[in-house]
Amino acid sequence: MLKRINARTAFAGLLVFLSVLGPGIITGSVDNDAGGITTYSVAGAIYGYNILWTLLPCLLVLIIIQEMNARMGIVTGKGLADLIRENAGVKVTFFIFIFLVIADIGNTTTEFAGVAGSMQALGLSKYVAVPLSAVAVWILVVKGTYKSVEKIFLVFSFFLLSYIVSALLGKPDWGAIRHAMVHPEAKFDFDYITMVIGIVGTTIAPWMQFYMQSSVIEKGLSIEKYKYTVADVVVGAIITVVVAFFIIVACAATLNVNGIKIEEAKDAALALKPLAGKAAYIIFAAGLFVASVFSATILPIATAFYVCEAFGFEAGIDKKWKEAPEFYWLFTIIVLIAVGIILLPGAPLIQITIWTQVFNGVLLPVVLICMLLIINKVEVMGGRVNGHFGNAVGWGTALVLLCMNAVFLGMSVLGS
Amino acid sequence: MIANTTIYFSKLLGANVTGEDGRSVGRLRDLIVDVGGQRPKVVAASVSSAEGPRLVAFGPCRIGSEGRRAVVEASRIEAASLPAENLLYIKKHLLDKQIVDVDGRKLVRVNDLVLDRGQGGYNLVAVDVGLEGLFRRLGVAGLLGRLLKALGRSLPSKLILWNEVEAVDFSTTQIKLSKAYSKLDGIHPSDLADILEELDHASRVALFNSLDEDRAADVLEELEPGAQVRILENLSEEKAADVLEKMPADEVADILDELKSEKAERLLAEMETESSSEVRSLMAYPDDTVGSMMSKDFVFFNQSMKVGDALAELRSVRPEAEEVYSVYVLDARGKYVATVSLRDIVVADPETRLGEIMNSVTDPLHDTDSAGPLAELMLKYKLHTAPVVDVDGKMAGTIVIEDVLEYVMRKR
Numbered sequence: 001m002l003k004r005i006n007a008r009t010a011f012a013g014l015l016v017f018l019s020v021l022g023p024g025i026i027t028g029s030v031d032n033d034a035g036g037i038t039t040y041s042v043a044g045a046i047y048g049y050n051i052l053w054t055l056l057p058c059l060l061v062l063i064i065i066q067e068m069n070a071r072m073g074i075v076t077g078k079g080l081a082d083l084i085r086e087n088a089g090v091k092v093t094f095f096i097f098i099f100l101v102i103a104d105i106g107n108t109t110t111e112f113a114g115v116a117g118s119m120q121a122l123g124l125s126k127y128v129a130v131p132l133s134a135v136a137v138w139i140l141v142v143k144g145t146y147k148s149v150e151k152i153f154l155v156f157s158f159f160l161l162s163y164i165v166s167a168l169l170g171k172p173d174w175g176a177i178r179h180a181m182v183h184p185e186a187k188f189d190f191d192y193i194t195m196v197i198g199i200v201g202t203t204i205a206p207w208m209q210f211y212m213q214s215s216v217i218e219k220g221l222s223i224e225k226y227k228y229t230v231a232d233v234v235v236g237a238i239i240t241v242v243v244a245f246f247i248i249v250a251c252a253a254t255l256n257v258n259g260i261k262i263e264e265a266k267d268a269a270l271a272l273k274p275l276a277g278k279a280a281y282i283i284f285a286a287g288l289f290v291a292s293v294f295s296a297t298i299l300p301i302a303t304a305f306y307v308c309e310a311f312g313f314e315a316g317i318d319k320k321w322k323e324a325p326e327f328y329w330l331f332t333i334i335v336l337i338a339v340g341i342i343l344l345p346g347a348p349l350i351q352i353t354i355w356t357q358v359f360n361g362v363l364l365p366v367v368l369i370c371m372l373l374i375i376n377k378v379e380v381m382g383g384r385v386n387g388h389f390g391n392a393v394g395w396g397t398a399l400v401l402l403c404m405n406a407v408f409l410g411m412s413v414l415g416s
Numbered sequence: 417m418i419a420n421t422t423i424y425f426s427k428l429l430g431a432n433v434t435g436e437d438g439r440s441v442g443r444l445r446d447l448i449v450d451v452g453g454q455r456p457k458v459v460a461a462s463v464s465s466a467e468g469p470r471l472v473a474f475g476p477c478r479i480g481s482e483g484r485r486a487v488v489e490a491s492r493i494e495a496a497s498l499p500a501e502n503l504l505y506i507k508k509h510l511l512d513k514q515i516v517d518v519d520g521r522k523l524v525r526v527n528d529l530v531l532d533r534g535q536g537g538y539n540l541v542a543v544d545v546g547l548e549g550l551f552r553r554l555g556v557a558g559l560l561g562r563l564l565k566a567l568g569r570s571l572p573s574k575l576i577l578w579n580e581v582e583a584v585d586f587s588t589t590q591i592k593l594s595k596a597y598s599k600l601d602g603i604h605p606s607d608l609a610d611i612l613e614e615l616d617h618a619s620r621v622a623l624f625n626s627l628d629e630d631r632a633a634d635v636l637e638e639l640e641p642g643a644q645v646r647i648l649e650n651l652s653e654e655k656a657a658d659v660l661e662k663m664p665a666d667e668v669a670d671i672l673d674e675l676k677s678e679k680a681e682r683l684l685a686e687m688e689t690e691s692s693s694e695v696r697s698l699m700a701y702p703d704d705t706v707g708s709m710m711s712k713d714f715v716f717f718n719q720s721m722k723v724g725d726a727l728a729e730l731r732s733v734r735p736e737a738e739e740v741y742s743v744y745v746l747d748a749r750g751k752y753v754a755t756v757s758l759r760d761i762v763v764a765d766p767e768t769r770l771g772e773i774m775n776s777v778t779d780p781l782h783d784t785d786s787a788g789p790l791a792e793l794m795l796k797y798k799l800h801t802a803p804v805v806d807v808d809g810k811m812a813g814t815i816v817i818e819d820v821l822e823y824v825m826r827k828r
Contacts, residue, residue, distance in 0.1 A: 077617035089512060311525070
């Protein structure tokens with residue numbers, strides 16, 4: 001169909017956009033996984049509208065970082081793990097990846113926490129739900145039909161829109177929101193800073209950067225389509241942040257107003273209940289469940305894949321276990337540890353979730369700095385190195401993130 | 417570290433370089449190797465000094481050790497005079513990059529490199545792609561090695577000799593090699609296609625461009641459609657047309673289907689008319705019809721021809737294997753008459769006429785038939801190829817079993 005259209009019409013532009021569509025938007029949807037939903041819900045419940053302002057800088061940073069990943073992927077055709085290994089050497093790669101694996105074990109744990117929580121909301125014990133879904137995930141990957149599931153997930157991610165609906169139904173006080181975004185009333189204490197880092201970490205998770213770059217490469221995008229790829233990235237980032245916004249608003253309007261703190265995922269579902277009744281409760285649980293299972297599948301695969309890519313092992317779900325043993329073993333171990341943690345009796349699911357996102361947020365500036373160093377090398381990027389603006393924002397962000405980390409670590413050491 | 421004359425490159429990085437008076441001149445940052453000759457020879461070292469980086473000729477240098485660290489002792493420090501081409505920098509171009517393991521027919525990552533000392537100086541001998549090399553770079557190989565030894569095992573180590581690897585990742589550099597990619601000549605096109613698919617874009621294009629047209633055509637056939645399109649887009653239209661002309665028309669039709677129609681048109685126009693008209697007629701068939709899958713390359717004779725003469729003809733024409741599982745008997749007007757399997761030709765008496773051994777029992781396929789039942793049909797009659805006729809009964813092409821297999825696998 002594309003063939004018969006004169007490239008000069010706007011319609012043609014839209015078609016090109018749709019054909020390029022994918023990496024940014026898919027990444028944007030996957031970003032709202034169990035970790036995201038939980039973190040935003042907790043943030044909204046505890047701080048109400050006073051934490052919304054963090055989403056704006058998050059949006060800006062997300063777009064900047066993802067654009068860099070897309071550009072690196074298009075220009076070099078190499079994955080981020082590849083580029084880090086080739087440009088930063090083995091030692092740096094090793095340290096980054098140790099932390100990445102730890103972060104991703106945490107993230108995977110969070111996904112299974114989402115499975116446990118959503119099933120809890122429906123009355124099913126975690127000891128049944130989690131092992132079953134872990135086995136399902138494992139079979140899905142090892143038997144290799146993950147691609148078809150990706151499409152199913154995208155359909156189910158529409159469930160997240162239920163938050164938008166319920167937030168609007170609750171008739172939020174837009175005036176108060178506007179006010180809180182410009183003049184947030186909050187003590188910048190340890191808990192607040194932790195939450196901010198958690199929000200940053202869940203919106204701009206390091207593993208997503210690797211994922212985004214790989215999907216750009218897999219789509220075989222060329223430099224001519226760059227404009228459209230940037231549009232795709234921006235749309236994806238906006239989707240993520242808009243959904244996050246409404247999750248926070250929905251929880252702020254219902255839970256925060258009534259002083260309800262979120263102890264379990266069940267409480268987050270309560271945010272929907274008074275507005276849309278029992279049906280919303282079920283929609284939330286189902287949506288969270290699907291998002292969690294899907295991310296629980298992607299995360300360990302992605303992590304294992306990038307580690308193998310960096311260290312020269314065969315990897316890929318199209319390969320048999322015998323052909324890529326390190327890949328499959330890494331995947332299996334990550335899933336096993338994650339499931340193990342969740343199944344510990346009395347495991348504080350919400351706490352684990354928040355702290356993993358914080359860990360993401362702490363790892364982020366390290367990955368960002370690596371990216372900035374690589375993307376400024378002419379040998380790597382040719383004429384497409386960062387411009388002054390890009391560098392200013394990039395390095396500025398890294399600096400701000402590092403400062404936040406320093407404050408956070410300082411506070412946690414000194415005791416808040 | 418230095419056992420006999422084996423030297424690991426990773427141990428040399430950052431080594432102190434001393435001059436004739438024993439004073440330090442700087443630290444070793446890289447080694448430059450001349451790969452033009454039989455064995456790659458280290459010709460210079462890149463040394464970082466107080467005045468900036470300099471290239472020092474390696475002839476007068478000796479690699480020694482002070483305790484556990486390596487040192488490079490130069491009996492004289494002279495600037496290196498380097499040839500214009502066939503130079504590789506070990507750290508810049510090889511370390512941590514991907515290269516082709518020719519024997520294993522796949523890409524591997526270079527963790528370390530091995531040098532040795534020969535009569536004329538130092539040579540690059542092998543690359544280390546194994547776990548031991550990885551741990552050595554992390555500085556823990558010694559410790560881990562001893563630990564494992566206590567358990568009766570050792571670190572997995574994998575060294576590949578230099579003449580069994582080929583550097584292909586030139587995406588970031590302007591290297592001029594006179595015999596680039598020569599070691600890849602023995603690799604089967606299908607394996608080369610797999611390697612190409614794993615490379616980044618720039619390296620892929622560079623490698624593909626170095627292939628002669630026949631080999632390029634074989635490799636292009638084996639690539640997956642996405643990669644085929646991207647490579648074609650990066651070739652000049654002349655070169656693309658030359659490569660496409662060497663490919664079977666049905667393959668070309670499939671590839672051109674994936675391109676934008678203006679681009680496909682331009683390539684067809686650039687190709688020789690005979691090839692392009694064959695391709696055009698195939699592209700005219702809708703997807704999932706027998707016509708869209710058939711090959712235009714087949715062998716035919718008249719039924720009065722003797723077996724012996726037919727064999728002589730085959731020997732002179734030298735068709736490809738898939739073109740000659742069976743030969744076809746056509747009448748004077750090109751209408752399909754019957755099929756003769758290669759087996760029947762080979763066992764028959766050379767004086768027999770084709771008409772006596774030909775098989776006209778099974779009906780030929782029609783080019784507009786659906787491709788769906790093909791697999792079952794060919795299995796049922798144990799066919800490797802099947803003739804296809806057009807609406808007038810004239811021979812239009814053949815269906816080859818490989819294409820049916822590909823079709824079935826794609827549909828799955």
